[in-house]
Amino acid sequence: LGKPAWGPTGYRTVAEYTLYYWQMPFRGQFVRAILAHAGKSWDEPDDEAVAKAMGKPAAKQPIPFMGPPLLIDHATGFALSEMPAIVGYLGETLWLTPDDPQVRALTTKITCDANDVIDEMTRQGGMKMWTKEAWAEFRPRLKRWMSFWEVTGERHGLEADRGFILGGDAATTADIVTATVWFTLAERFPRIGTMLKRAAPKTEALARRMMATPALAALWDQTNARFGEAYCGGKIETSLRKVAG
Ligand SMILES: N[C@@H](CCC(=O)N[C@@H](CS)C(=O)NCC(=O)O)C(=O)O
DSSP: OOSOEEETTEEESSOSEEEEOOSSSTTHHHHHHHHHHTTOOEEOOOHHHHHHHHHSOGGGSSSOOSSSOEEEETTTTEEEESHHHHHHHHHHHTTOSOSOHHHHHHHHHHHHHHHHHHHHHTHHHHTSOOOHHHHHHHHHHHHHHHHHHHHHHHHTTOBTTBOOTTOSSSOOHHHHHHHHHHHHHHHHOHHHHHHHHHHOHHHHHHHHHHHTSHHHHHHHHHHHHHHTTOSSOHHHHHHHHHHHO
């Protein structure tokens, strides 16, 4: 290593993790948020290195993977791909997910829902572009996704100014995932922000509360400084901006 690393206190020379992800928020942001919340340091190879790792034969990859994120934990050399698997691993090893089978299953469920939401926002990674008609058809579905978080939170006692998505008295992995999916979308696409405030006000407030904590607020500043307005990049972002920006 020995390269500059993104860490909670700025640059460090030796990182605890390496995250391979494109230079944009999107799916990598969930991994960054967990690491930042836990006060961990990580470095991020550039897009060229990500593409190179992705293009290698499976036998030469640290773990066989199709697309990033890919995480390497330098304490053990363990490598892992698939965003919900990485979030699960970090949440458990960094003690951010309560040690209870039901809470762990619900955390995985919420993370997979978030992964589904961002796939749908990009029409499965830009397989098709957004049109006005497609967006109008999708809006009720997006509101329904939002309501899943609201109902889950309400069932666990979430209120606008207190509580957490799965209850308890401290933020867990599920809250970091919740904040990441909804705060990022709401910030990047104002019309989605307005929809969220109406469809899932307690979730929106939880996301803002989480993102106001020092570690996540610092990550957000870093994110804006590094990526500007970018969300998922490519033509799909341009088409999403036209319907939801
Ligand atoms: N199911 C995977 C999806 C990974 C994925 O689609 N990665 C995107 C970036 S968000 C990519 O660049 N994929 C390239 C490819 O699949 O060829 C996950 O949740 O991590």
